[in-house]
Amino acid sequence: MALAVAAGERVRGTTSPNPPVGCVILDADGELVGEGATRPPGGAHAEVVALAQAGERARGGTAVVTLEPCAHHGRTPPCTRALLDAGLARVVHAVSDPNPQAAGGGDVLRAAGVHVESGLLAEEVERGTLRAWLHYARTGRPHVTWKYAATLDGRVAAADGTSRWISSEESRAEVHELRTKIDAIMVGTGTVRTDDPSLTARATRSGQDVTRQPLRVVVGMGDLPRGARVLDDEAETMHLRTHDPDVVLGALAARGVVDVLLEGGPTLAGAFAGARRIDRVLAYLAPKFLGDGPSALRDAGVSTVTGAVALVVEQVSMCGPDVRVSAVMPSGAAR
């Protein structure tokens, strides 16, 4: 299953609106004979890729897959069919498919005499490779990660507006790596006017070229300045003239966007936090203090301490000299 998870992780950011699933095939003797991951939309699912590699050696073997195999005919035939045709004896999957259209694959396989197990490394997959897609499948809304870099006193810029750089080189490199794994990057019009970011993923730490750029999304009523970097040809850009997070998420879902990185600024983040439409927060906190300047979040509609937007810390660790905090909305908190 760890191999299947890794295979899925490698294609994260290239499969939406389909899930980045990973699959390995073991033959009847337990030897690895195939490995695959979801191809870009319209292409083969992970099971089919892995089965093609395994060929006849799959017969009597085991498929290990991060998500319950689909039982429906979408742009590709159901994976359950492919698994049955290949003559597999056993299917082990991490998480069940919450999508009512595609679900029930386990039952279909069982009815056909295949031994089906579920739950292996389920938590790792739920929190990792399939987190965004599972959220999207369950709620119909793209998964929103709010990423910000601030000082320990919560400032995202100094009194004079300077913000380069609050966080370390290591943290900034990690964010570029993250951008290669998501579908869309979102900022407010204020950030475009103030910082003129290009919002593209640049060379990764591993030195690999970035072959695919996420969609750039700018939210707000104001016009974008002529010549703004987000209007260049490096990636596609969508300007949504609204302040309503649900309107934004609806428009993105309609485009097949599953995984969104909200990169600010404080006003847009405040609107999303206030609407409880931030599913995860990824904070890079530099061990610095400014004592003045804008805070990471503004206008979240909270006036008293008991009304705070409350999350649960999932992981805390170091990224170079900075503290990295990953916190998630407790399940059931979103309306």
Place this chain on the structure above:
Amino acid sequence: MALAVAAGERVRGTTSPNPPVGCVILDADGELVGEGATRPPGGAHAEVVALAQAGERARGGTAVVTLEPCAHHGRTPPCTRALLDAGLARVVHAVSDPNPQAAGGGDVLRAAGVHVESGLLAEEVERGTLRAWLHYARTGRPHVTWKYAATLDGRVAAADGTSRWISSEESRAEVHELRTKIDAIMVGTGTVRTDDPSLTARATRSGQDVTRQPLRVVVGMGDLPRGARVLDDEAETMHLRTHDPDVVLGALAARGVVDVLLEGGPTLAGAFAGARRIDRVLAYLAPKFLGDGPSALRDAGVSTVTGAVALVVEQVSMCGPDVRVSAVMPSGAAR
């Protein structure tokens, strides 16, 4: 040495202006025959306490002590004399004494034919039990730990001024435990007016009674409100009518205060941060967002990002649901 460190830690907060030293004595066969820690000022030093317990069994044995034994005659005779009188063959200490008056104990012992080693667990002692005292011995200033509890967006209260409770019960209990280990708690007059805190250490998690209260220090020009809790009989209170951190630290050093806990508010913390008189920051960050309300730090005299007060993270961990960050001023940063 780990036993000696633990013995010193147990008396932390009761020995100032003397260091909370721990000592164990092993006999010639390496068996533990004595253990001791610094008694309150005027009382015996750790070595003398441990030697008294060991008695004649110390002869030919080893003293393991967190700090180089003193060679000077203060309120008590030099520890080097006591060690020589007891006939010890070997002395192992963690850190050397930076105090010019008391230093040289190692040389005195060596000249008398004792085998002396230093450096064992030195870093642990430097960062732990003896951190504050070593800072005080080297700079003449009390060591300042700024403790604050804030949301991840750096707020210490909501827009309506409510702040109970930003941090978790676990974090608050830990702070009470911390208060039993320091010499003085410091706040600004603004905090006294706004929160009316009692600034006492209450029952600890271990259920032990608190036998000693730290000095309460209020800094600022304004008068304290009649009936303020800091004026009750629970502990002594000192009101310093100044805004200058160095005047405050001078007054505290003159009273033998070695280890100070700065508990806010944002203006006082800003004055200390701006003067680079915060030696350590202990932040309890609750995974909550307010988007409004006062930030943890104000007016630190920083206007641009490159002028930020920069620290180094020493430890990051969880305290209940909160993130606990301990960061220290890089050596040489204080003027």
